Amino acid sequence: MTAVLEVRGLRKNYGDRAALDGVDLEVNAGEVVAVIGPSGSGKSTLVRCVHQLEEIDDGAMYLDGELLGRKRTGTQLRVLPEKAIAAQRRRMGMVFQQFNLFPHRTVLQNIIDPPVLVHGTPRAEATARAEELLAKMGLSDHAAKYPRQLSGGQQQRVAIARAMATRPRIMLFDEPTSALDPELVDEVLKVVRDLAAAGLTMVLVTHEMAFARDVADRVVFMEAGRVVESGPHLFTDPKTPRLREFLERFSR
Template sequence: MSAPDQVAGDPTRPVLQVVGLRKSYDGRHYALDGVDLDVYAGEVVAVLGPSGSGKSTLVRCIDQLESIEGGAMYLDGELLGYEKHRDHIRPLTDADIARQRRRMSMVFQQFNLFPHWTVLRNITEAPIKVHGVPPAEARARAMELLGRVGLADKARAHPRQLSGGQQQRVAIARAVATQPRILLFDEPTSSLDPELVDEVLQVMKSLAESGMTMIVVTHELEFARDVADRCIFMADGVVIEDRPSADFFSDPRSTRLQGFLKRATENRAREVEA
């Protein structure tokens, strides 16, 4: 898959910077409790952890689908969700938040395709209506992407005519079609039958090889080990470890991560035996 256009700027500055991020749903317990994260251009960061650790909340906050209670996020140095006004910080308008979100794309657990639209229209709608791409250019780009995810013959099909794996591949093509600065994945294979998982992971691997900047919340340990540059382990709303993938798997430092990897390996072995 062709590499995305990268915004010119200082290569030493993160594309995405998360500083002390806090998120609570009830005002007492924090789903995110002081999360720090830097992601650089072309980097693939896998986020791992048990259920309820805050993984999905993190990417939803980055995409501004959830409000935050503390900390800050920056995309290419621009503060997300807020602006400085005189001597204080105030929330951005919905229009300004929508403008910021246009520079990111999210692939969800569920495919979220519009069932009454063709595959081609699902991919071209945002580039044409939101980003102002000429229709012919958007369609050509969509067909290129469909070819790269192995679905060029499905352009005129509707989502109900596709398997779950095919629908998720269309969802990925749709996310890439807007040429985002960073691509966010929230457990993209968790809703798929096991035999369909690999076809989606292969598309994601191709994206990583093309230089796409990605944050991937996943439970697919082999993908994280083989494709991600760094892995983050979260538990109880905090980052326990943030290390290069090779070190993350070969030499886990915390007892929490050691136990997590041991259980995951044992579960995988049982699945293979079954």
């Protein structure tokens, strides 16, 4: 299989605290990798670093073999200019805990703006893509509405459509249901489930254990900024006492 994303020895510190302490991760084309773990384990920091929203302290990240955020000059690594980092970031889609929609733009405009304004996609092409995505999200009737007129679940589905509008190489989800009321969670998870079934490459940070078990090809368990255990077996045959203890909380 072809690796879309490679993370090697990733380290990120906040003062004296190591948020990421030598994390390795590889995501292959068409693979869905769920990242689970207790609060403060480094899950969100990991995907934020991959999307280059946080500057790393050590290690390396590669997207389709291209070094992210840095350029190798001889034996030295130099930080890329912001314009080059932004170009790399555009090849990834990111869905946050909060919806981050523009309140003064309609649903359709929120989805069209990134490909048109950032990627230079012709407006007609971007509009057709947005309408296609809204249909997949079950939101065709809401294209002319503003975010304030939608439920939280609907807003998050719009945020997913916006991230998909630029046809990203990989999608990063940072606990996309954590800000939702419980009754709205399932509608967002259904969308993510459909994307997984369609073969989209994804890294999914989630606290929805049953969803991670059912959808992910591989699960990564993190604690204290480190990968404790990784593989397809985590829910059926956890190897470490710490993971067994963690999963027992969700089976009671």
